[in-house]
Amino acid sequence: MKGIQRLWNCRKGIIQCLFMMFSWKAVSGQIHYSIPEEMHKGSSVGNIAKDLGMDGKQLPDHGLRIVSPVGMIQYFSLNANNGHLQISERIDREEICREAEKCMLKFQVLVESKLKLYGIEVEITDINDNAPHFPLWEQELEINEASMPGFQIPLPKAQDPDWGINSVQSYQLTGSSNFALHVQTKENGARLVELVLEKSLDREEQSAYNLLLTATDGGDPIRSGTLQIHIVVIDANDNAPVFSHPLYEVSINENIPKWSTLLTVRATDMDEGINGDIKYSFQEITKRDSQMFLLNSTTGEIILIGNLDYEESSLYAFEIQAKDGGGLSDRSKVVISVTDLNDNAPQLSVTFATNTILESSPSQTVIAILNVQDRDSGINGEITCSIPSNLPFQLKKSMDNFYSLVTDGALDREQVSVFNITVTVTDHGVPPLSTVTVITLHVLDTNDNPPLFEKTDYTFYFVENNQRGAMVSSLKANDLDWEENARITYSITDDQRSDSRLSSYLSINSETGVIYALTSFDYEDFRDIRFRVKAQDGGAPPLSSNVSVTLFILDQNDNAPQILYPSPPTDGSTGIELAPRSSEPGYLVTKVVAVDADSGQNAWLSYQLIKATEPGLFTLGLHTGEIRTARFFLEKDALKQSLVVLVKDNGQPPLSASATLTVVLADTIPAVLSDLSSISAPVDPPSDLTFYLVLAVAFVSCLFFTFLLVLLAIKLHSWRNSQLLESGSVNFSGAPISQFVGIDGVRAFLHSYCQEVSLTTDSRKANYSNTLSSKEACEAKDPILPGEDLNLNNEGLIVVQVSKQY
Structure with missing residues (x-):
């Protein structure tokens, strides 16, 4: 019969082992395995890669790894080559789960390629690896000889850490027929083992008995433990102690201090003397509990001697x-x-985290995976995980106690380049406890900002006559990006001057934006340069912007005034103007005309009369250059009046030019001749007057005939010159005519004239012409070849036609 039972137990154990080792199933979305305890290190639990549907050849690419709760012993490891879950530490069910009916080890597996977690449950089944044992190897009992048959004495129970059929199943008593063993199970599930007196005792016949109590389990193979019972027969004691309560229950806080009295048990005995003296002692207490509590054997007080931890x-x-x-x-x-x-306090661990992210990353990008736990229970173990609300991130609960930290909106490195994300885990206890960790995230730059100039357009001013290579100006563009995306290069792209070569005028430093002049500028050639500057960053693809630049050339006073009228003489003579003696004050004698190639105040001209034969006889317009009579002419006034006119500009320092004019006081040309003769003839005494008058008439007559001959020669010469000018494509049509008469190197007008001056500042050209204002006002009164061109040398009369355009 025992052989059949043993065979059945063996078959049952084999079936149970095979079922536990090779069966797995998914429960509530988790992978479930079942293995027996005490398996060797390296033993395979299951193929996780296969159960997750992964290709074994590409297993290293998935980044499969175990994520265990904080503080948990790593009982398992994952083979990265074949995806098998293996045992890495000794697993003792009794040590891990103690008296729990089901022993489960839970952990998670992270697939880094998918950033996805899978729950794993491994159930640890019990094997018969512990034999029953009693707290003491020997027990001494005293039984009164007056005890009646059926008297029961409680015996210590055998303890077996195993579970189920592997725990204590039966007891057996040997050694004497006077005693029997009675085993019963109470309502609270506790098993009571009692020694029952079968026959009356007689101390005089036998005062002691030695019994052997054997406890056996139901495992395969069967294990057992023994207790030596020594029974001493004593005199009669007919009343046993009785506890006031069959069950004492007390609830205490885990923070109660050591050496506190938890409760007091009390029993009464109706006997007197030594038979009524009660002593209290622990029974059926584990070693762990005996190190936590102390029992006062006299008073029954139970005292805490260790630290409680729920x-x-x-x-x-x-x-x-x-x-x-x-x-x-x-x-x-x-x-x-x-x-x-x-x-x-809650515990927080970072399972996965990255410390960099591109600012162009899409929303919901995973930054970190967090695992949070709290060892407390109930409301004290409920936790809340949070981050500051002003950050563009979000915490999403993925499974159980795992959270994913993801982006919640667009990132901009130019606004915030580094985020210090404070993750706070708080429980719901009173007072609440919390744990804080900081995740640092650096935002990487993308080229999303073009360079921008500080102004929308630039205007610079630069003085002419500069040195070659001189710095003209500088521009600055800013790029909000970083490193290579913010490295700016400058270039001149185009200009708005179709008649100039910009590359020969200006260059720009591609790194600093400083503009240099390649040549010396001349305000009189051009006054402004318009071009565009391009700023381009070093991103991929590069971004750029343009800005318009206007460079105005500032004038320097580098041109002296140029006198157009009277024109500078080529033969050393001075210009002669005719002023009738009958002129009234304010009469316009002539006008000095001058221009300046400069502009602005450098071209503002002023006229000054610095020298005159008769001071106060003539006035000069400060800004007009007009020479007018200041008073009536007197007989004593000299016939020839020499005037020196200074023309000065308003530059710093000022530049000037001068002209010398000769004004002859006469009404007609014959008068001029006579007056000039009178000037040259000495005044003789009255006795010689007739002689000199005759001589003068003869001289004038000869001079007149000479004048006619010279006039004829000039006419022929002018006609010949006109033919040459026409053949040389020189056009004098419409040119004003000025007629002069020259005597002894002095030129004088033969007849009155009209002046017309036209000055154009923008074109920097001056047109001067002498024209007849009307036939009546400007008609020649001289009967000598009116309208003809006359030319005389120093000893004759010279009439010159002047037509000059600037």
């Missing part, structure tokens, strides 16, 4: 025996419940 154990249960001096006893059970307090 997370380690929330319930303590043991038995207390009350025994009198006569050997009679009673037992009561004590249950101590530990109340949880919020004494554990």
